[in-house]
Amino acid sequence: xxxxxxxxxxxxxxxxxxxxxxxxxxxxxxxxxxxxxxxxxxxxxxxxxxxxxxxxxxxxxxxxxxxxxxxxxxxxxxxxxxxxxxxxxxxxxxxxxxxxxxxxxxxxxxxxxxxxxxxxxxxxxxxxxxxxxxxxxxxxxxxxxxxxxxxxxxxxxxxxxxxxxxxxxxxxxxxxxxxxxxxxxxxxxxxxxxxxxxxxxxxxxxxxxxxxxxxxxxxxxxxxxxxxxxxxxxxxxxxxxxxxxxxxxxxxxxxxxxxxxxxxxxxxxxxxxxxxxxxxxxxxxxxxxxxxxxxxxxxxxxxxxxxxxxxxxxxxxxxxxxxxxxxxxxxxxxxxxxxxxxxxxxxxxxxxxxxxxxxxxxxxxxxxx
Amino acid sequence: xxxxxxxxxxxxxxxxxxxxxxxxxxxxxxxxxxxxxxxxxxxxxxxxxxxxxxxxxxxxxxxxxxxxxxxxxxxxxxxxxxxxxxxxxxxxxxxxxxxxxxxxxxxxxxxxxxxxxxxxxxxxxxxxxxxxxxxxxxxxxxxxxxxxxxxxxxxxxxxxxxxxxxxxxxxxxxxxxxxxxxxxxxxxxxxxxxxxxxxxxxxxxxxxxxxxxxxxxxxxxxxxxxxxxxxxxxxxxxxxxxxxxxxxxxxxxxxxxxxxxxxxxxxxxxxxxxxxxxxxxxxxxxxxxxxxxxxxxxxxxxxxxxxxxxxxxxxxxxxxxxxxxxxxxxxxxxxxxxxxxxxxxxxxxxxxxxxxxxxxxxxxxxxxxxxxxxxxxxxxxxxxxxxxxxxxxxxxxxxxxxxxxxxxxxxxxxxxxxxxxxxxxxxxxxxxxxxxxxxxxxxxxxxxxxxxxxxxxxxxxxxxxxxxxxxxxxxxxxxxxxxxxxxxxxxxxxxxxxxxxxxxxxxxxxxxxxxxxxxx
Numbered sequence: 001x002x003x004x005x006x007x008x009x010x011x012x013x014x015x016x017x018x019x020x021x022x023x024x025x026x027x028x029x030x031x032x033x034x035x036x037x038x039x040x041x042x043x044x045x046x047x048x049x050x051x052x053x054x055x056x057x058x059x060x061x062x063x064x065x066x067x068x069x070x071x072x073x074x075x076x077x078x079x080x081x082x083x084x085x086x087x088x089x090x091x092x093x094x095x096x097x098x099x100x101x102x103x104x105x106x107x108x109x110x111x112x113x114x115x116x117x118x119x120x121x122x123x124x125x126x127x128x129x130x131x132x133x134x135x136x137x138x139x140x141x142x143x144x145x146x147x148x149x150x151x152x153x154x155x156x157x158x159x160x161x162x163x164x165x166x167x168x169x170x171x172x173x174x175x176x177x178x179x180x181x182x183x184x185x186x187x188x189x190x191x192x193x194x195x196x197x198x199x200x201x202x203x204x205x206x207x208x209x210x211x212x213x214x215x216x217x218x219x220x221x222x223x224x225x226x227x228x229x230x231x232x233x234x235x236x237x238x239x240x241x242x243x244x245x246x247x248x249x250x251x252x253x254x255x256x257x258x259x260x261x262x263x264x265x266x267x268x269x270x271x272x273x274x275x276x277x278x279x280x281x282x283x284x285x286x287x288x289x290x291x292x293x294x295x296x297x298x299x300x301x302x303x304x305x306x307x308x309x310x311x312x313x314x315x316x317x318x319x320x321x322x323x324x325x326x327x328x329x330x331x332x333x334x335x336x337x338x339x340x341x342x343x344x345x346x347x348x349x350x351x352x353x354x355x356x357x358x359x360x361x362x363x364x365x366x367x368x369x
Numbered sequence: 370x371x372x373x374x375x376x377x378x379x380x381x382x383x384x385x386x387x388x389x390x391x392x393x394x395x396x397x398x399x400x401x402x403x404x405x406x407x408x409x410x411x412x413x414x415x416x417x418x419x420x421x422x423x424x425x426x427x428x429x430x431x432x433x434x435x436x437x438x439x440x441x442x443x444x445x446x447x448x449x450x451x452x453x454x455x456x457x458x459x460x461x462x463x464x465x466x467x468x469x470x471x472x473x474x475x476x477x478x479x480x481x482x483x484x485x486x487x488x489x490x491x492x493x494x495x496x497x498x499x500x501x502x503x504x505x506x507x508x509x510x511x512x513x514x515x516x517x518x519x520x521x522x523x524x525x526x527x528x529x530x531x532x533x534x535x536x537x538x539x540x541x542x543x544x545x546x547x548x549x550x551x552x553x554x555x556x557x558x559x560x561x562x563x564x565x566x567x568x569x570x571x572x573x574x575x576x577x578x579x580x581x582x583x584x585x586x587x588x589x590x591x592x593x594x595x596x597x598x599x600x601x602x603x604x605x606x607x608x609x610x611x612x613x614x615x616x617x618x619x620x621x622x623x624x625x626x627x628x629x630x631x632x633x634x635x636x637x638x639x640x641x642x643x644x645x646x647x648x649x650x651x652x653x654x655x656x657x658x659x660x661x662x663x664x665x666x667x668x669x670x671x672x673x674x675x676x677x678x679x680x681x682x683x684x685x686x687x688x689x690x691x692x693x694x695x696x697x698x699x700x701x702x703x704x705x706x707x708x709x710x711x712x713x714x715x716x717x718x719x720x721x722x723x724x725x726x727x728x729x730x731x732x733x734x735x736x737x738x739x740x741x742x743x744x745x746x747x748x749x750x751x752x753x754x755x756x757x758x759x760x761x762x763x764x765x766x767x768x769x770x771x772x773x774x775x776x777x778x779x780x781x782x783x784x785x786x787x788x789x790x791x792x793x794x795x796x797x798x799x800x801x802x803x804x805x806x807x808x809x810x811x812x813x814x815x816x817x818x819x820x821x822x823x824x825x826x827x828x829x830x831x832x833x834x835x836x837x838x839x840x841x842x843x844x845x846x847x848x849x850x851x852x853x854x855x856x857x858x859x860x861x862x863x864x865x866x867x868x869x870x871x872x873x874x875x876x877x878x879x880x881x882x883x884x885x886x887x888x889x
Contacts, residue, residue, distance in 0.1 A: 013850075136827075136831035
């Protein structure tokens with residue numbers, strides 16, 4: 001077989017991977033979950049702060065990865081923390097990604113049940129989705145990042161479309177008063193917006209495969225900034241169109257907002273169904289990315305080929321996705337996951353970077369380039 | 370998955386310069402009659418094998434010619450071989466030994482254009498079977514192969530499968546040599562390289578790999594040569610046969626090799642750095658590597674003006690989407706998401722479907738299936754009867770089925786729109802894969818509604834993104850993204866903007882235009 005030079009990931013693809021991983025199920029419910037924490041129409045400020053947090057953590061991740069060129073997180077965690085603690089961290093990481101994959105699959109199934117197929121069992125929806133994801137992931141990293149590249153453009157186009165069309169009912173008064181209760185509620189909301197930013201960690205794992213790893217920082221900044229931009233847009237417009245009070249009562253505020261738009265021509269009714277169908281793409285990218293990283297992690301711990309573990313992971317992810325027994329529990333699980341994530345993918349890499357710098361592990365020269 | 374199915378036979382020999390019996394090489398013996406006996410043993414049973422013993426008048430040395438009647442040109446053999454040998458043979462008094470005699474005959478007796486010397490009977494047999502004539506001398510351990518092919522050839526006519534409005538009217542014929550000539554006439558570049566191979570242990574089919582030396586990626590050429598030489602089959606009857614052996618993924622529904630009847634198309638593809646494979650006796654050239662977009666580009670796209678071509682191409686892409694997803698979409702809307710249809714239309718559809726006994730999925734399957742049968746039936750029938758099938762089909766599908774209340778008129782519209790869309794795909798091979806996929810997507814829509822349609826879309830995209838054709842990504846230039854190539858993808862930029870060859874294929878020389886300094 002011929003091996004092409006483009007089997008390594010380009011900077012553009014890395015950027016698209018970050019964007020595609022971040023944009024997922026979160027955007028559908030972000031306004032409600034953050035709105036509950038904040039309690040004022042200043043949701044968008046929390047979104048910005050959450051984005052800043054994601055950028056900072058992303059910065060740490062890239063710095064860390066660049067010290068170990070050609071290696072993934074699962075490999076260099078041993079070098080930094082030693083075999084035992086490294087393995088524990090790796091397992092925690094894998095568990096988180098399994099959790100993320102299960103969560104995404106479940107949210108999708110709930111979404112489909114709410115809008116498309118009212119009586120199809122969740123199991124059928126989830127299993128069919130798992131199979132489609134596993135098919136892609138079995139092909140390895142390259143097809144995956146290509147799908148990221150392709151679908152991230154579709155997502156960005158859809159989001160741009162609904163943001164522009166949504167302006168017609170936009171009422172700036174719904175966003176007022178600004179900071180009526182001070183800055184504290186905004187900061188309280190950051191934690192819950194953070195859930196929507198999950199996925200930027202993919203750079204911990206793919207920097208090693210990049211053609212130009214020194215550009216990983218650029219990929220991270222652009223890749224995270226695109227979702228920040230659209231999240232702010234969605235937060236502003238959804239609260240501006242639906243008002244905060246209504247948003248809090250809706251399960252899927254973004255979908256409801258999409259339905260409120262008058263489409264030119266108006267041939268198709270119930271336009272939100274189209275949005276939801278298109279959003280399967282967004283959830284699919286996040287899901288398959290998480291599945292890939294989890295299987296890669298297990299593969300690298302046991303030192304076997306990555307694709308062999310997909311079949312093993314599928315039932316695990318399925319069981320995880322079936323843990324919550326109703327829709328409210330699903331979102332509780334999401335909040336819990338956000339907290340765990342902050343620890344495992346936020347604080348631990350930071351500590352690891354500090355340790356790596358102190359113990360002078362990895363190539364410092366590469367990192368400074 | 371399926372690794373065990375993908376096992377290919379290991380490479381054996383690079384070239385098969387072959388023999389009737391591969392291990393057993395038979396040198397030419399001293400005695401002429403012994404040689405003729407061996408030849409008779411192998412091919413003498415056939416009535417068209419001619420073995421003619423010659424006794425020149427001034428010499429006692431015996432000679433023999435062996436050829437196949439009909440394959441070799443009889444007139445030519447009589448005038449340029451048999452007559453000179455009988456009349457002008459070196460006389461006995463010159464006292465030449467056997468090999469000198471052969472030299473003499475070769476240099477000054479035969480009036481034949483092209484010949485060569487061989488020293489095994491295996492080669493003699495092979496050449497005789499290829500339409501050449503073997504000249505054997507007594508006591509001589511070498512033989513002369515005289516090139517005398519002379520079978521009847523079909524005159525190249527306009528390609529039936531790929532008609533054009535503006536393009537050249539000639540197509541390939543069954544003769545490999547003629548096909549190579551048409552290509553040479555189009556590309557007078559000394560770098561146009563032709564490598565010949567023989568495929569098939571028994572059929573010994575001549576196969577040519579054609580590429581332009583300083584454009585095509587040597588890696589791709591080597592890969593093609595390697596895969597061809599790995600074919601270990603008894604016989605290669607046609608190019609389609611070769612394609613099945615060398616394609617990348619035989620489990621895929623999508624064609625990974627493009628075939629064409631048009632020399633101009635092959636020439637254009639060679640210029641983009643691709644490699645063509647021509648098999649003797651097949652009026653089709655196979656082109657590798659291919660990308661998905663190639664199947665949606667017609668030859669004529671290069672001859673028409675760019676605005677028109679861009680429009681037509683985008684229509685083709687829409688047609689592909691329609692022919693894949695339209696029936697499934699309709700089924701999903703009718704059976705799960707009736708609320709999505711605008712109210713006025715929904716009332717109409719509901720009224721029309723009132724008496725229909727089947728659910729939408731069954732209805733769609735029924736109609737699509739009928740259509741497939743009709744298509745298959747009219748394909749194999751002679752043209753005059755084919756039209757009758759069309760009329761019957763049109764009546765059955767269009768009128769009777771609706772009147773009888775088996776299908777709704779909306780379904781007729783959907784099915785015919787789908788059929789028309791699938792006809793607008795310029796390459797038949799892609800149309801076939803779309804037909805199969807359409808049924809799968811319809812099934813998914815029947816089970817999971819629009820969600821199923823979306824999942825199948827994702828599945829197909831994932832598959833296409835994984836697929837490669839001879840190391841080139843099938844979905845390029847959109848995955849991986851290569852915006853440089855978008856000028857000649859869904860739209861086609863004006864000709865003077867297409868200065869580079871496609872970047873999705875590695876080429877040694879990327880510039881198409883403006884290579885000379887001081888121009889433009």
